[in-house]
Amino acid sequence: MEKMKVLAEWTYVPAKPFRGYTGKTLKVNVGDMTFQSKDVSEEMKEKFTGGRGFGLKLLWDSVKDTTRWDDPENEIVISGGPLCGVTQYPGMGKFYAVFVSPLTNQTYDSNAGGHFGPLLKFAGFDAIEVQGKAEKDVIVLVDADEKKVQILESPFDDVNAYTVTEALHEYFGKPGDINDRRFVSVVTAGKGAETSYWGCLNSSFWDSHRKLPRLKQAGRGGGGTILRDKKIAALVVKTHDLSGTANNPADVGTLTRLGAKLHNEILTLDAEQCRMRTVGTTHLNEIMNEYHLLPTMNYKFGQHPDADKIHSEVYGKMFTQGIADGCWYGCTMACAKAVDGFTLKTGPWKGRKITVDGPEYETAAGMGPNVGVFDPEWTTEVNFYADHYGLDTISLGTGIAFVCECYELGLINKEHTNGLDLRFGNKADILELLHRLGEGKDEFALMVGKGIHRMKDLFADHFGADRDVMERIGMEGQGIEVSEYVPKESIAQWGGYFLTLKGPQHDEAWLIFMDRVNKQLPTFEDKAEALHYFPNFRTWFSLTGVCKLPWNDIEPADNATSYPPQEAAKVPEHVQNYVEVFNAVTGKNIDKDELVLQSERVYNFQRVFQLRLGKGTRKYHNIPDRALGPVWADEWEAREEYYDNELKATGIDPAGLSSQDKCDRLLKKRREQWEELVDAVYKRRGWDKNGIPTVKKLKSLGMDLPEVVATVEKYAKPEDQW
Amino acid sequence: MKNTPSRRTSGSSLVMIIVNGEPMEWEEGMTVRDIIDGKRYVFPLLAVWVDHVPVPRDRFDDATVPDGSNVQIIHMISGG
Ligand code: SF4
Numbered sequence A: 001m002e003k004m005k006v007l008a009e010w011t012y013v014p015a016k017p018f019r020g021y022t023g024k025t026l027k028v029n030v031g032d033m034t035f036q037s038k039d040v041s042e043e044m045k046e047k048f049t050g051g052r053g054f055g056l057k058l059l060w061d062s063v064k065d066t067t068r069w070d071d072p073e074n075e076i077v078i079s080g081g082p083l084c085g086v087t088q089y090p091g092m093g094k095f096y097a098v099f100v101s102p103l104t105n106q107t108y109d110s111n112a113g114g115h116f117g118p119l120l121k122f123a124g125f126d127a128i129e130v131q132g133k134a135e136k137d138v139i140v141l142v143d144a145d146e147k148k149v150q151i152l153e154s155p156f157d158d159v160n161a162y163t164v165t166e167a168l169h170e171y172f173g174k175p176g177d178i179n180d181r182r183f184v185s186v187v188t189a190g191k192g193a194e195t196s197y198w199g200c201l202n203s204s205f206w207d208s209h210r211k212l213p214r215l216k217q218a219g220r221g222g223g224g225t226i227l228r229d230k231k232i233a234a235l236v237v238k239t240h241d242l243s244g245t246a247n248n249p250a251d252v253g254t255l256t257r258l259g260a261k262l263h264n265e266i267l268t269l270d271a272e273q274c275r276m277r278t279v280g281t282t283h284l285n286e287i288m289n290e291y292h293l294l295p296t297m298n299y300k301f302g303q304h305p306d307a308d309k310i311h312s313e314v315y316g317k318m319f320t321q322g323i324a325d326g327c328w329y330g331c332t333m334a335c336a337k338a339v340d341g342f343t344l345k346t347g348p349w350k351g352r353k354i355t356v357d358g359p360e361y362e363t364a365a366g367m368g369p370n371v372g373v374f375d376p377e378w379t380t381e382v383n384f385y386a387d388h389y390g391l392d393t394i395s396l397g398t399g400i401a402f403v404c405e406c407y408e409l410g411l412i413n414k415e416h417t418n419g420l421d422l423r424f425g426n427k428a429d430i431l432e433l434l435h436r437l438g439e440g441k442d443e444f445a446l447m448v449g450k451g452i453h454r455m456k457d458l459f460a461d462h463f464g465a466d467r468d469v470m471e472r473i474g475m476e477g478q479g480i481e482v483s484e485y486v487p488k489e490s491i492a493q494w495g496g497y498f499l500t501l502k503g504p505q506h507d508e509a510w511l512i513f514m515d516r517v518n519k520q521l522p523t524f525e526d527k528a529e530a531l532h533y534f535p536n537f538r539t540w541f542s543l544t545g546v547c548k549l550p551w552n553d554i555e556p557a558d559n560a561t562s563y564p565p566q567e568a569a570k571v572p573e574h575v576q577n578y579v580e581v582f583n584a585v586t587g588k589n590i591d592k593d594e595l596v597l598q599s600e601r602v603y604n605f606q607r608v609f610q611l612r613l614g615k616g617t618r619k620y621h622n623i624p625d626r627a628l629g630p631v632w633a634d635e636w637e638a639r640e641e642y643y644d645n646e647l648k649a650t651g652i653d654p655a656g657l658s659s660q661d662k663c664d665r666l667l668k669k670r671r672e673q674w675e676e677l678v679d680a681v682y683k684r685r686g687w688d689k690n691g692i693p694t695v696k697k698l699k700s701l702g703m704d705l706p707e708v709v710a711t712v713e714k715y716a717k718p719e720d721q722w
Numbered sequence B: 001m002k003n004t005p006s007r008r009t010s011g012s013s014l015v016m017i018i019v020n021g022e023p024m025e026w027e028e029g030m031t032v033r034d035i036i037d038g039k040r041y042v043f044p045l046l047a048v049w050v051d052h053v054p055v056p057r058d059r060f061d062d063a064t065v066p067d068g069s070n071v072q073i074i075h076m077i078s079g080g
Helices: A042-048 A052-062 A116-122 A161-172 A178-183 A191-195 A223-229 A252-269 A276-290 A305-310 A312-318 A361-366 A376-389 A393-408 A427-439 A443-448 A452-463 A467-473 A491-498 A512-517 A524-544 A572-586 A592-612 A633-638 A640-649 A659-685 A695-701 A706-715 B032-038
Strands: A006-011 A024-029 A034-039 A076-079 A095-100 A107-112 A127-131 A138-143 A148-153 A184-188 A201-207 A212-218 A232-238 A338-343 A353-357 B016-019 B022-025 B046-050 B053-055 B070-075
Touching: A006 A034, A024 A052, A024 A148, A042 A052, A042 A592, A052 A076, A052 A095, A052 A107, A052 A127, A052 A524, A052 A592, A076 A116, A076 A223, A095 A116, A095 A212, A095 A223, A107 A201, A107 A524, A107 A592, A116 A184, A116 A201, A116 A232, A127 A232, A138 A161, A161 A178, A161 A184, A161 A201, A161 A212, A161 A232, A161 A376, A178 A184, A178 A201, A184 A223, A191 A223, A191 A376, A191 A427, A201 A223, A212 A353, A223 A232, A252 A572, A276 A305, A276 A312, A276 A361, A305 A312, A305 A376, A312 A376, A338 A376, A353 A376, A361 A376, A361 A393, A376 A393, A376 A427, A393 A427, A393 A443, A393 A452, A393 A467, A427 A443, A443 A452, A452 A467, A491 A512, A491 A524, A491 A659, A512 A524, A512 B070, A524 A572, A524 A592, A524 A659, A572 A592, A592 A695, A592 A706, A633 A640, A633 A659, A640 A659, A695 A706, B032 B046, B032 B070
Parallel strands: A024 A127, A138 A232, B016 B070
Antiparallel strands: A006 A148, A024 A034, A076 A095, A076 A127, A095 A107, A107 A212, A138 A148, A184 A201, A184 A232, A201 A212, A338 A353, B016 B022, B046 B053, B046 B070
């Protein structure tokens, strides 16, 4: 590759991390080509901790109340957090990207593994803000070796992820030393991210075993769409200042001791627990099917007789075994599985032999049973191209599932789809739709890529499709697609998905087993308690740069016998590990209550942020009928006895009713239960009836910052107080 | 063997246990594993309490469950 032209440059002295923080953040504006470094105050650490918290704070300071996703002042803020870069304890290399989302026009946060988060910190920055819009494609480089930040002219005509990532690892690595490429990490999107709202951010790491770059995705929310809207082909970070103690932790002995304990646990117990090391998260495929939770044909069903074809053993055979597939150093969980030597059968790279990252469960389910396909080879091909084009596989799966059901219901037809027969299971035409999304030219594909929320408008306006039917079956909330677990049988999970800060993503709470199978949450108050604790606890991972999987996809051998049932589900020993790891890195002295408090501060701040952007009230906590229960007779009839009993439990005798009548009556009851749940959850969270955090709540958290209180006071009404 | 008549189905000769709050037919010699299989609980991270006493995972195959027991089979969260 020819030498890239430097458009703007700024020199700096990389700050060394101390106790997990560098104390500096970087702002790059690709519109006016300026650079700025800001100090991280003690107050910022105290109130926002790091990662997503820093992202939200920096974004808050940079946008206006009226900012929309494609305004130049919108930013992508990437931050790892104080634990990001720890190598002694598994799963500590994540970053969080925060931005105003094209899908929801409110803040969104999305995480990725790969090496970008840790390398950014070791290059001197706790966060990078990227603002402005370039006139032509650029690359932003943070080069700690040369002590400079540059905006470079992009040489790429093809901006797809693998093309750009491979070239940049080679370009910035030392010539003739392929192993040097591990000191580089790249964030890209792709051509599909440009024209759809489903753009993901691909974060790379150099795989020293395979000698190629791998990609992990901050998939959700449309971060990749913003990257491309800013005409950024890639963000690159480069540093050789990399070691196991680069975070300069307060107590490396404790980190080593706790890490050794968890490594041992994973190495001895994973094979009999979740088998993450051999099949990754695909171990969930057959489990979700067994419990009626596998999304099948747009979440109509939760189980299918062909599910055996996507069994984790099938994927396990496709994944290369025996390679330490950690997405950051020190992760013995090693679930970043890959399919090597895969020959593409379609698309622009047809015939090429490549390595595919994944599929993970959500991709295997979403671009699998949810679109009526039970063929891992096909899903693997889809997975590759979705990453390459920069498309979120989850929104893609749920979005195309919606399209297929619209097609089968006759709401849209072949004329509208420009010749595609989009029935469930039609592999060739669904894959062709993906390629059209990647190309960004076909009008129908352009509509699809805007997401279900807008498809409902577009299909109604352009094709006269029945709006009411689409509202009932479109699996989205707040503008974003549901993330591949069937929620209709668990009242608590309605909240886990739809009473969230940013829409139905499963990073806040996954309560289906607790609620539906274990029967641990019998009352609305119990459900509300879980919908208070888990989102707040789980938010903490996003503040510190930590992967959630080593928390609860492995558990100590005696976890189940050492605690009462309600406690055991929290994996208390691992929670205590996180408390100690946090203290060992930062030198602070928090306990498990303070850990939840750190999260609750940011959780409530983000809620107020949504309010500031004109969202964040009760009416945006919308839930479609399909998430509440069966909508059509065939869904009911697939589990007739089960649903008849559900109806009986509400006091309605199903005898003599048609299946459609039964669906309608159950849904009516469930809507009432939904409202009851919303009230209980808002109360528990310290929010008013309209879902706005009260000033009293903010004060109790120490988050009564003047601009936050002013926002609440602007929107809160006396009649909404309890 | 415990005898808890209130947990028996009224008017029937069946003996019952309670599993996660729901009645289940009991059989002589029934083990924790039998219940797990009967319920089709394929999830690997299960924690079991029989009358509030935890049963270690390596005892599931041979730990028998007395008639009238209250059994909790907790699926740890995982997933998501
Ligand atoms: S558990 Fe998996 S996703 Fe998480 S850090 Fe380890 S390899 Fe990456």
